[in-house]
Amino acid sequence: MSSEENFRRLGLSIIILEEKLEELKTYAQEMVRDKSKFDPDVLINISSRQLSAAYELSQSYENYKRVRPTH
Numbered sequence: 001m002s003s004e005e006n007f008r009r010l011g012l013s014i015i016i017l018e019e020k021l022e023e024l025k026t027y028a029q030e031m032v033r034d035k036s037k038f039d040p041d042v043l044i045n046i047s048s049r050q051l052s053a054a055y056e057l058s059q060s061y062e063n064y065k066r067v068r069p070t071h
Helices: 003-033 040-067
Strands: none
């Protein structure tokens, strides 16, 4: 994979992680409004998706570092 492709993938990984964090924020706001909607499984699923997105971001960054051009 080229440095440009790795950089693009790194950018996409950041966007995905931002989306997952926004999902958690939205869920937390729902819980503040209506605590009866709390579902531990939903929280676990959101957390798992965030962890996956963070891992993907980490991997993308490592790939980018490995092949980026040095000046």
